[in-house]
Amino acid sequence: MNLPNSLEAQILTLQQEGEKAISSANTLESLEELRINYLGKKGKMAGVLRSMGQLSAEERPKIGSIANLAKETLQAFIDRQRQTLETNKIKAQIESETLDVTMPGIFRPQGKIHPINGMIDRALDIFIGMGYTVASGPEIETDYYNFEALNTPLDHPARDMQDTFYLPDGNLLRTHTSSVQIRYMETEEPPIRVVAPGRVYRRDNIDSTHAVVFHQLELLAIDEGLTFGDLKGTIKVFLQAIFGDLPIRFRASYFPFTEPSAEVDLQWNGRWLEVMGCGMVHPNMLKAVGYDQDIYTGFAAGFGIERFAMVLHQLDDIRRVYASDLRFLKQF
Structure with missing residues (x-):
């Protein structure tokens, strides 16, 4: 109930x-x-x-x-x-x-371009403006691309000037970026205008102006009717864009892959300073890549990136650019 x-x-x-x-x-x-x-x-x-x-x-x-x-x-x-x-x-x-917009921000120092990279970028901007294409290649090269295709056979005395680091498999660390030019010509037909920046290696004695690892930038132009005058004009435009309107001279020299060859000097602070090498492409190089030597001619030039950076920034020792010392790098 x-x-x-x-x-x-x-x-x-x-x-x-x-x-x-x-x-x-x-x-x-x-x-x-x-x-x-x-x-x-x-x-x-x-x-x-x-x-x-x-x-x-x-x-x-x-x-x-x-x-x-x-x-x-x-x-x-x-x-x-x-x-x-x-x-x-x-x-x-x-x-x-919630973000408090009145709070002070967290400071993060802005990064800067390393003087070597800055020099490469500056040079590439000039050559790209002149119609050149940027190319790259491997740093580990074969003897063929680094020497033989560049008219430097095994018994050639010029090899002593570019003694390099050899690997157990017979390959080597490239001594210049000229090997990129050969590789590019093997895959492309004239006319070509190419610039090749990159790291290179040589068994030099390390001092204030030499290092075993450094950077080069080389240019190559192949076309019908190119002359040494075209080479001089190209180099003059480039150097004046970098250093200003300064006196330039060409001295006869020798490179196995160019004929005739020349060293280029720039009058800097009252003295002549060697800044790059150049010359007309040797016929044997054209033959190595299958170009008709009776139709095409070409010119090439190259320089050390570190040398240009040292001149422009008035550096007294090449080793400073590799030391990663912030006291030095913050100046750029």
């Missing part, structure tokens, strides 16, 4: 208990657990209502109405608490991600 009152009391007790628990939930995860615990199919409220089967037909509607009201109340509490928690979560995220 006391079953209806007992069920009603249990339902109201669960409602009060649930309201308190839901109001105390501090995370969305714990709130969802409470919803399942009280309102789920296997939850506490469903467990109490299983006893309704023992009620009379007249008592069931009344208890059912009380149970529905309790579930709706708990659901309303859950919805309200969920909205509160979601609002707080968004607010906390906004606060944590």
Whole structure:
């Protein structure tokens, strides 16, 4: 006889208990657990209502109405608490991600171009403006590309001037970027105008003006009717773009891959300074890549990047550019 009152009391007790628990939930995860615990199919409220089967037909509607009201109340509490928690979560995220624009920024020193890279970039800008294409090649070369195709056979005395580092497999570290010219000519047909910057290696004695690893930039032009006058004009335009309108002279010299050959001097601070070598491409080089020597002529020139950088920046020791000394590098 006391079953209806007992069920009603249990339902109201669960409602009060649930309201308190839901109001105390501090995370969305714990709130969802409470919803399942009280309102789920296997939850506490469903467990109490299983006893309704023992009620009379007249008592069931009344208890059912009380149970529905309790579930709706708990659901309303859950919805309200969920909205509160979601609002707080968004607010906390906004606060944590807020940028205070009045705070001083974090200073990060700006990087600078190394004098070697800066010199390469400057030279390339000039040659690209003259219509040249930039090419590159491997630093580990074969004897053929580094010497033989450049008219320097095994017994040639010029090899002594470019003694290099040899590898166990017979290859070597390239002594100049002229090997790039051969590789480029093998794949391209005239007319060509190409410039090849890169790192090279020689077994020099290290001092203030020599290093075993340094950088070169070489240019090559092949076309019909090119003359030494074209070579002189190209070099003059380039050097004046780098150093200004200074006196330039060409001295007869020798390179196995050019004929005739010349050293180029620049009058700098009252004295003549050797800055690059040049010459007309030797016919044997044209023959090595399959170009018709009766149709095409060409010229080539090359210089050391470090030498140009040392002259422009008035450096007294080539080793300074390799030392990674910030006191030195911050000057550029």
